[in-house]
Amino acid sequence: MSHPSTPTSTPAASRRPVVAIAGLGIESSxxxxxxxxxxxxxxxxxxEVLDRYPFLAVGExxxxxxxxxxxxVGKSLPGGTVTAAAWEELTGELLTRLAALPPLDGLWFDIHGAMTVEGVDDAEALLLERxxxxxxxxxxxxxxxxxxxxVxxxxxHRSDLITCxxxxxxxxxxxxxxxAVRNLLAHLASGAPRPLKAWVPVPVLLAGEQTSTxxxxxxxxxGAVPEVEARQGVIDAAIWVGYAWADEPRNRAAVVVTxxxxxxxxxxAEKLARGFWEARHDFDFVxxxxxxxxxxxxxxxxxRRPYYVSDTGDNPTAGGAGDVTWGLARLLDRPEFQKQKEDGPTVLYASVPGPEAVRHAAAAG
Ligand SMILES: [Zn+2]
Known part of the structure; x- marks a missing residue:
């Protein structure tokens, strides 16, 4: 049972559950x-945390x-490994704030799941343990x-409900x-025991651009997920593609059904995992x-213009850090781009982050 004892004069059914929201999210290459x-x-x-979610607006x-x-709750654009200092700062504040709250019935853990931290394996699981x-x-x-x-x-193991x-x-x-919030509140209202979970790791790792749904x-x-979710006795079903741009033991596809x-x-869970496994050779780039x-x-x-080229391993919209200059260097090596020609091609290169570089670019007009 997840309900703590309720105030004496209030019937259990009418007391609103106390729920916290916490989490950190990034894809770090x-x-x-x-x-x-x-x-x-x-x-x-x-x-400010509540303001992030339209379904938690006042009156909803x-x-x-x-x-x-x-x-x-903190969310970063994709980038490099999170520093140990940043991790300690953010998790320290998150835990201090949680400790100051009244006793909780539920917690919504709003994460991404591809965070790599210096010196830490499986950062999100460690955060949830803390x-x-x-x-x-x-x-x-x-x-x-x-x-x-x-996953x-x-x-x-440390989550009661988990989806993606x-x-x-x-x-x-x-x-x-x-x-995720509806499932949490429905569970709290039901008074049911903790849900059962089936976790099936699928030993396949694919780039984001290979797995457009x-x-x-x-x-x-x-497409098979809603059918499994609709089965009697199932709360939620989910399939994770995983994250290819981090060299970590946990990286792979996975299925969880609760x-x-x-x-x-x-x-x-076995049906969804088998579906993924049997299709593993058919995934191709978009x-x-x-x-x-x-x-x-x-x-x-x-x-054909414009002609769009993506460096898949460094594309921030596909989880890359977006700051590798290898492609830019190869581009500048090409004679076609070495000097401004009236009738020559124009190339736009996006994006290499860096405040220093931005200052130089602005100064250069
Ligand atoms: Zn994604």
Whole structure:
């Protein structure tokens, strides 16, 4: 049971549950020398945390259904490994804020799941362990993630409910967060025992651009999720693609199904995991691929404009740190781009972050 004892004069059914929101999110590439500092997470605190979610606006059903407490939620654009100092600063404040809250019934753990921290393996599972050490093991935790996050056994074990996006590109990101909250509140209201969870790691690791759910095979693999979720005794079903740009033991695809019927939960998870595994050789990039030189030859030889080239391992919209200058250096080596010609090609290069570089560019006009 996840309910602590309720105030004497109030019937249990009418007392609003006390629920906190906390979490950190980033995709951090370990193949980049970049390091992510604490301000990159733009942390929200207290009321600011609630303001992040339209479904928790004043007057909304979910807002009124619980006594909400924002602890700290920080989300960064993709980048490099998070520094140990940033991790200690952010988690320290998050835990201090949680410790100052009244006793909780539930906690929504709003994370991404692909955070790498200097000296830490499985950062999100460690964060949740520390959160539990503050709020207690009886608090029901609902975790929501990006499908490009990594789901270790420890993270699943420490969560009571866990889910992720079902679409890539992530058109359902807010819907997923809302589902995590609805599942949490429904569970608290039910008084049911902790849900059962089936976790099936799938030993496949794919880049984001290989797994758009708009095309096959991901379309069908993910298409099976609602059917499993609809089964009697199942609360939620989720498939994670995982995150390719970090060299960590936990990185792989995974399936988790939660619910109260052991057979429905385990069979549902096995079905989704088998669907992913059987399709593993069919995943392909959403666009033609090649070496950088070959692609530039093709771009310069053709008439089609604009011609878009993506460095897949360093593309921030696909989890890269976005600060590797290898592509820029190769581009500048090409004679076509070495000096301004009236009729020559124009290239826009996006993006290499760096305040110093921005100052130089601004000064140069
Ligand atoms: Zn993603």
């Amino acid at each position: 370990t193949f980049s020398p970049a390091r992510t500092q604490a301000p990159a997470f733009h942390p929200s605190r207290g009321q 059903e979910l807002r009124e259904a619980a006594d909400w407490h924002g602890a700290l 959160v539990r050490s503050v709020v207690g093991d009886d608090v029901t935790v609902s975790t929501s993630m990006d499908l490009h996050g990594n 270790s056994r420890a993270l699943v 996006y079902r679409m890539a590109p992530h058109e359902d990101h807010m819907e997923t967060k809302e589902r 708009r095309i096959e095979p991901a379309k069908s693999v993910y 619910g109260h019927d052991e057979q429905a939960v385990s069979e549902g 666009a033609p691929t090649g070496t950088f030189d070959d692609i530039l030859d093709e771009a310069l030889a053709g008439e």
